[in-house]
Amino acid sequence: xxxxxxxxxxxxxxxxxxxxxxxxxxxxxxxxxxxxxxxxxxxxxxxxxxxxxxxxxxxxxxxxxxxxxxxxxxxxxxxxxxxxxxxxxxxxxxxxxxxxxxxxxxxxxxxxxxxxxxxxxxxxxxxxxxxxxxxxxxxxxxxxxxxxxxxxxxxxxxxxxxxxxxxxxxxxxxxxxxxxxxxxxxxxxxxxxxxxxxxxxxxxxxxxxxxxxxxxxxxxxxxxxxxxxxxxxxxxxxxxxxxxxxxxxxxxxxxxxxxxxxxxxxxxxxxxxxxxxxxxxxxxxxxxxxxxxxxxxxxxxxxxxxxxxxxxxxxxxxxxxxxxxxxxxxxxxxxxxxxxxxxxxxxxxxxxxxxxxxxxxxxxxxxxxxxxxxxxxxxxxxxxxxxxxxxxxxxxxxxxxxxxxxxxxxxxxxxxxxxxxxxxxxxxxxxxxxxxxxxxxxxxxxxxxxxxxxxxxxxxxxxxxxxxxxxxx
Numbered sequence: 001x002x003x004x005x006x007x008x009x010x011x012x013x014x015x016x017x018x019x020x021x022x023x024x025x026x027x028x029x030x031x032x033x034x035x036x037x038x039x040x041x042x043x044x045x046x047x048x049x050x051x052x053x054x055x056x057x058x059x060x061x062x063x064x065x066x067x068x069x070x071x072x073x074x075x076x077x078x079x080x081x082x083x084x085x086x087x088x089x090x091x092x093x094x095x096x097x098x099x100x101x102x103x104x105x106x107x108x109x110x111x112x113x114x115x116x117x118x119x120x121x122x123x124x125x126x127x128x129x130x131x132x133x134x135x136x137x138x139x140x141x142x143x144x145x146x147x148x149x150x151x152x153x154x155x156x157x158x159x160x161x162x163x164x165x166x167x168x169x170x171x172x173x174x175x176x177x178x179x180x181x182x183x184x185x186x187x188x189x190x191x192x193x194x195x196x197x198x199x200x201x202x203x204x205x206x207x208x209x210x211x212x213x214x215x216x217x218x219x220x221x222x223x224x225x226x227x228x229x230x231x232x233x234x235x236x237x238x239x240x241x242x243x244x245x246x247x248x249x250x251x252x253x254x255x256x257x258x259x260x261x262x263x264x265x266x267x268x269x270x271x272x273x274x275x276x277x278x279x280x281x282x283x284x285x286x287x288x289x290x291x292x293x294x295x296x297x298x299x300x301x302x303x304x305x306x307x308x309x310x311x312x313x314x315x316x317x318x319x320x321x322x323x324x325x326x327x328x329x330x331x332x333x334x335x336x337x338x339x340x341x342x343x344x345x346x347x348x349x350x351x352x353x354x355x356x357x358x359x360x361x362x363x364x365x366x367x368x369x370x371x372x373x374x375x376x377x378x379x380x381x382x383x384x385x386x387x388x389x390x391x392x393x394x395x396x397x398x399x400x401x402x403x404x405x406x407x408x409x410x411x412x413x414x415x416x417x418x419x420x421x422x423x424x425x426x427x428x429x430x431x432x433x434x435x436x437x438x439x440x441x442x443x444x445x446x447x448x449x450x451x452x453x454x455x456x457x458x459x460x461x462x463x464x465x466x467x468x469x470x471x472x473x
Contacts, residue, residue, distance in 0.1 A: 001342070001343075002334070003334055003343070003346060003347050003348075004334055004347075004377070004379060004427070004428075006381070009026055009028055009381055009384060012026075012348075012378075012381055013026060015348065016348060019346060019348055019349065021348050021349065021351075021352045022352070022356075023352045023355040023356040023359060023394075024348060024351050024352050024355055024378075024385060025385065025388045025389075025392075026381060026384035026385050026388055027384050027385075027387040027388040027391060028384065029418075030417060030418025030419050031418055032387065032391070032418075033383050033384060033387040033414065033418040033419070034414065034415065034418045035387075036051070036386075036387035036388075036390045036391040037050060037051045037052055037383065037386060037387055037390060037398060037414060038050045038051070038052075038414075038415060039051055040135065041086075041369055041396055041397055042369070043086075043137060043252065043314060043315050043369050044201075044252040044253075044314035044315065045249065045252070046137055046200070046201075046252060047134075047135050048085045048086050048135060048136075048137050048397070049085035049130075049135030049136065050083075050084070050085045050411070051386075051390050051396065051397045051398055052083070052084045052085060052086070052386075052397065052398055052399075052400075052411045052414070053084060053085075053086035053087075053088060053317075053371045053397045053398065053399035053400070054079050054082070054084045054086070054087050054088060054399070054400060054401075054404045054408075055088055055317070055371075055373065055399050055400065055401035055404070056088040056089060056090040056091055056141045056203070056205075056256065057075075057090055057401055057402070057404060057405055058090045058091050058100075058104065058436070058448070059071055059072055059075050059090065059447055059448055059449065060101050060103050060104065060435070060436055060445050060446065060447050060448045061075075061103055061447035061448070062103045062104060062105045062106070063103070064102060064103065064443060065106075065110070065111065066092075066093065066096070066099070066104070066105055066106025066107070066108060066111060067105075067111040067114045067115075068105060068114055068115065068118045069103075071447050071449070071457070072105070072118070073118060073121070074457070075405075075408075075449070076089075076118060076121075076122050077121065077122070077125055078408035078409070079122070079404065079408050080121070080122040080123075080125040080126045080129075081125050081126065081129045081408075081409065082404070082408040082409040082410065082411055082412060083129075083130070083409060083410075083411030083412040083414075083415060084400075084404075084411045085135055085136055085137065086136075086137050086139075086371070086397060086399075087122065087136065087137075087138050088138075088139055088141065088203065088256075088317065088371075088399075089119075089138055089139060089140040089141060089199070090105065090141060091104065091105070091141045091142075091143040091205055091210075092104075092105040092106065092107050092140055092141060092142060092143065092190075092194075093105065093106040093107075093142075093143055093144065093145070094106075094107070094142050094143065094144055094183075094186045094187050094189070094190040095144065095183075095186050097149060097152065097154070098143065098144035098145055098146075098149055098154075098211070099145060099149065099150065100143075100145035100148050100149060100150065100210070101150060101436075101439070101444065101445040102150065102443060102444035102445045103443055103444070103445040103447070104145075104445075107140075107142075107190050107193050107194060107197070108193065109193065112193045112196055112197050113197075115140075115193075115194070115197040115198075115199075116196070116197040116198050119138060119197055119198045119199060120198060122136075122138060123136065123138075123198075137200075137201055137252075138199060138200075138201070139199070139201035139202060139203045139252070139254045139315065140194045140199045140201070140202055140203065141202075141203040141205050141256065142187055142190050142191065142194070142202055142203065142204055142205065143205040143210055143211075143212075144183065144187075144210065144211040144212070145210050145211065146175075146209075146210045146211025146212075146213075146214050147162070147166065147168070147209060147210070147211070147214060148209060148210060148324060153166075153168065153172070154175050154211060155168070155172055155173070155174045155175060155214070156174065156175060156211060156214035156215045156218050156221065156225075156226075157174055157214065157217075157218040157220060157221040157226060158170065158172075158174065159214075159217070159284050159285075161263065161264045161276045161278065161284070161325075162209070162264055162325060164264075164276065165264045165266070165276070165324070165325045166324070166325075174221075175211075177223045177224045177225055180224075180225055180235055181224075181238075183235075184235060184238050184239050184242060185242070187204065187239045188239060188242045188243055188246060191239075191243050191247070191251060192246065192247065194251075195247060195250055195251055199251075200250070200251065200252060201251065201252035201253075201254055201315070202243070202251055202252075202253065202254065203254040203255055203256055203315075203317070204236050204239060204240075204254075204255050205255075205256055206236060206255055206256065206257050206258060207256050207257060207258030207319040207320075208258060208319065208321075208322050208323055208324075208330065209258075209261075209322035209323075209324050209325065212235060212236055213258045213261075213286075213322075215232055215235055216232050216233070216257075216258065216261075216286040216304065217232075217261055217284055217285040217286040218232055219232070219283055219284065220283055220284070229300050229303045229304050229307065230307065232286075232304070233304050233307045233308060236255065236308065236311075237307060237308065237311040240253050240308070240311040240312045240313065241311055241312070243312075244312050252314050252315065253311075253312045253313055253314050253315070254313070254314060254315035254316070254317070255308060255313055255315075255316055255317070256316075256317035256319055257301075257304075257305070257308075257316060257317070257318065257319065258286065258287070258319050258320060258321070258322070259286070259287045259296075259298065259301045259318055259319065259320055259357055259358075259361060260286070260287035260288065260296040260298075260301075260320040260321065260329070260353070260357055261284075261285035261286050261287060261288055261320075261321070261322065262285070262288065262293065262294070262320070262321050262322070262326045262329045263275045263276060263278055263282070263285070263288070263293045263294065263326065264276045264322075264325035264326060265325060265326045265328070265341060265344065266341070267340070267341040267342075268341070271341060271342045272341060272342045272343075272344055273326075273328060273341030273342060273343070273344040274341075274344060275294065278293060280292070280293070286300060286301065286304075287300065287301045287320070287357075296320075296353075296356075296357055298357065298360060298361065301361065302361070302364055302365075305361065305364075305365055305368070306365075309365070309368060313368070314368075314369075315368075315369055315370075315371075316361075316365075316368055316369070316370045316371070317370070317371040317373070317399065318354075318357065318358040318361060318362075318370050318371065318372060318373055318395075319373050320353065320354060320357060320373070320374075323433070327340060327433070328341075328343050328344060328345065328347075328350055329350060329353070331374075331376070331377075331401070331402065331428070332347035332348075332349075332350030332351050332354075332374065332377040332428070333347065333377065333428045333429075333430050334347070334377065334427055334428040334429055334430075335428070335429045335430055336430055337430040337433035337434045337437060338434045338437070338469075340430075347377045347428075348377075350374065350377070351374050351375070351377055351378060351385075353374075354372070354373055354374025354375075355372070355374065355385070355389060355394065358370060358372045358373070358374075358389075358394065358395050359389065359394035359395065362393065362394055362395050362396065363393065363394070366393070369396040369397065370395055370396050370397070371395070371396070371397040371398075371399040372386070372389055372394075372395035372397065372398055372399055373399055373401070375398065375399070375400055375403070376400060376401060376402045376403040376426050376428055377428045379420075379422070379425045379426070379427065379428075380419065380420045380422045380425050382398075382400065382403065382420075382425075383398070383410075383414050383418075383419065383420060386398030402426050402428065402432055402450075403425060403426040405426070405432055405448075405449055405450040405453075405454065406424065406425065406426040406450040406452070406453035406454065407420070407421075407424045407425055407426065407453065410424075410425075424453060426450065426453070427452070429452065431450065431451045431452060431458075431462060432448050432449060432450055432451075433448075434462075434465070435447065435448040435449070435451075435458070435461065435462065435465055436448040438465045438468070438469065440465070440468040440469065440471075440472055441465075441468070446461060446464075446465050447461060449461070
């Protein structure tokens, strides 16, 4: 079913009214779009040159030893000259067993110089195009993939619905408190390597079902890292504290936080997604209502953010959902990735959920700069929504993820005219996710990008992935 059929901003506004969508609003004037988005934003002790961010978009295209490879370099060079002043560097593992695929980036002593070379190139290209890179911020996202690590999973706790979705045995081992404490030091070591490479900001990835995200929902876990919010935030707070103790204020502390987990979904006989059967009170997840987990309850989230701020948090990227078990929550789409379920709601409802949650959190913590998510499905109207949210104080920075793979220089277009070229915007057809899920490549993982709008590179990759998929079937 085609959802995005709007020929004008007034048409999408009218449909929002019909659906009783209250949090998706738009700035119609291109000059006001520019005025809202092209203003500097204070982040910690840094000054970010505009209010446009590129989210950490994994390319799954590193070398087997975790170093940036040719396509990694290409992607960041395109971002560097695109015009965004916050380029959030993708998920980079802190240890080999924490990688989500065989080609995920992994920073270590033997390749820190490769990261340094890439970061220097980003800054060099950006400075050449925009006169300076002093107002460019590039945080590196540090991660352990936890339940989704390969080849062995590392569970924070047993969630029966996610276990069912992922085929996890009920008696699979759960990471111990002592193992988590040792892993904290690996994060600190990785932060030190990032600093050596030239990064001045790090992000502890706590979203999309990975280890730190799963810890946030570990209400039934016993010990130092489970139960009350103080325990569930302990890991990241300890890492922040150790980084501050070792490196002082040389490193700006950030986080991408999953602020509403939702529940796992499955495909119905008609192809539409439906939630796995659940009972209430629902004892799992982060940011979910115990009485209705299909709705958010941000009480714990606000408490966690307060604790993270006290531990040194200076920049927050607000995300929701998990692409592995409820992708429509994480990224409202026009078409699902191959084999996945169809949208169980209109995508505008999903966009509204993103904006609603982010706005409530930004207004609760007005001094903490936050990056908003969930814009790509709006296509050419995404900047209009971003400008409205920034101007209204609903968010501090407007972020684009999938859309940046299709249109890496979209900020330049906005700076020039206050609007985007409809022929270049992401249509959320999820080909990038299809490539990310393909493991039949000789290196164990296909690189991901945008086959429709970056056809010269990813068209052949998509063709190869399809052929290998058919051969396996």
